[in-house]
Amino acid sequence: MNEAVGPVRSLEAAYYTDPQYFGQELLGVFSRCWQYAGHRSALQQPGDYFAFEIARQRLFCVLDADGEVKTFYNVCQHRAHELVSGQGHAKQLVCPYHAWAYDLSGQLITGPNLNAVPGLDKSKICLSSVRTEEFCGFIFVNLDPEAEPMDVWYPGVREQLREFVPHIDSLQPIKTVTIPEKCNWKVSVENYSECYHCKINHPTFATGVIKPQTYDIQPQGYCLRHTTECQNLNRMTYPIDLDSNEHAGDYSSWFLWPTFSFQVYPGNVLNTYQWQAHDHENCTVYRHWYTIDGQLSDVIDKLADQDRATTVEEDIGLVEAVQRGLNSRGYVPGPLVLDPKYGVNSEHSIAALQQWMRAGTDLNFQYHAVED
Numbered sequence: 001m002n003e004a005v006g007p008v009r010s011l012e013a014a015y016y017t018d019p020q021y022f023g024q025e026l027l028g029v030f031s032r033c034w035q036y037a038g039h040r041s042a043l044q045q046p047g048d049y050f051a052f053e054i055a056r057q058r059l060f061c062v063l064d065a066d067g068e069v070k071t072f073y074n075v076c077q078h079r080a081h082e083l084v085s086g087q088g089h090a091k092q093l094v095c096p097y098h099a100w101a102y103d104l105s106g107q108l109i110t111g112p113n114l115n116a117v118p119g120l121d122k123s124k125i126c127l128s129s130v131r132t133e134e135f136c137g138f139i140f141v142n143l144d145p146e147a148e149p150m151d152v153w154y155p156g157v158r159e160q161l162r163e164f165v166p167h168i169d170s171l172q173p174i175k176t177v178t179i180p181e182k183c184n185w186k187v188s189v190e191n192y193s194e195c196y197h198c199k200i201n202h203p204t205f206a207t208g209v210i211k212p213q214t215y216d217i218q219p220q221g222y223c224l225r226h227t228t229e230c231q232n233l234n235r236m237t238y239p240i241d242l243d244s245n246e247h248a249g250d251y252s253s254w255f256l257w258p259t260f261s262f263q264v265y266p267g268n269v270l271n272t273y274q275w276q277a278h279d280h281e282n283c284t285v286y287r288h289w290y291t292i293d294g295q296l297s298d299v300i301d302k303l304a305d306q307d308r309a310t311t312v313e314e315d316i317g318l319v320e321a322v323q324r325g326l327n328s329r330g331y332v333p334g335p336l337v338l339d340p341k342y343g344v345n346s347e348h349s350i351a352a353l354q355q356w357m358r359a360g361t362d363l364n365f366q367y368h369a370v371e372d
């Protein structure tokens with residue numbers, strides 16, 4: 001970012017309102033960036049699978065015979081029937097149309113009457129696989145076979161997460177709050193990624209645990225890292241053992257461009273945001289909450305309910321009003337508030353995001369890990 005060239009303008013409204021831009025993003029953003037598929041705990045035994053969708057492509061993850069997570073396009077290599085739906089368990093992946101059967105590594109094994117076909121070599125027929133990474137128990141995929149690894153996109157995040165959530169490998173999701181929003185996905189992601197609006201829109205935030213004047217958001221590769229000091233830890237609605245580990249009293253979050261964020265509350269409580277873009281003016285946000293071994297927890301239930309009733313509810317009103325505003329012929333993109341000293345009332349994170357958003361509609365753009 002170059003601050004010397006004068007006020008940086010916010011992104012043109014068409015990026016949020018024109019379906020053509022969304023079409024370009026399907027290729028330039030959602031087909032080339034790392035995105036969340038599901039949690040590793042959903043795959044316990046070889047043969048466990050779950051289906052999902054990224055960039056309007058149907059995919060599924062499956063645990064193979066060696067205990068490795070594989071991701072495939074959800075399509076049979078015969079005449080294109082979908083292979084699986086929902087989640088389940090299978091020793092072999094058998095297509096419902098004509099019963100071609102693939103092993104868990106995606107290799108075609110058998111099919112009715114295949115041996116009668118001269119020249120057909122089953123060993124040459126495999127499901128199409130997708131780049132997959134496990135990131136502290138979270139499965140991410142990237143439709144771009146050439147994409148650089150997540151540690152290059154999001155430098156240091158894996159290590160920081162492990163420090164903030166020492167028990168992260170034994171977490172399992174226990175609750176998901178689903179939030180449909182009538183806005184472009186970028187409006188919602190931008191709103192998550194700045195706190196210039198927090199003071200007047202999030203009273204619980206401004207008077208709660210974190211110290212707003214210390215809140216800051218900085219790029220870290222293609223991650224936006226939120227940091228803050230905490231206060232009033234004695235007023236928390238749940239008990240925290242501050243001596244249990246170094247970060248027991250801390251709050252932080254890591255937004256991974258384009259559609260996921262890890263968020264840690266004091267007490268090493270992990271929760272996440274996941275955005276799913278449906279079209280240019282509709283998205284869904286999923287708030288996932290986790291506990292060790294998936295144990296039920298009144299504390300987490302209450303936290304999730306309180307979060308839904310306050311911050312989430314307040315943000316829905318904001319993002320939907322912005323989307324209506326972006327459709328106004330009277331809107332001229334305004335200057336971003338880039339305070340050279342950064343801090344809670346600066347929109348540096350929006351400037352970084354909007355650079356990525358612009359680049360995401362340009363297929364010639366190369367994602368390179370760390371930007372200056």
Ligand code: FES
Nearest residue numbers: 076078079095098
């Ligand atoms: S389409 Fe799958 S076996 Fe025919």
Ligand SMILES: [Fe+2]
Nearest residue numbers: 191198202315
């Ligand atoms: Fe907000």
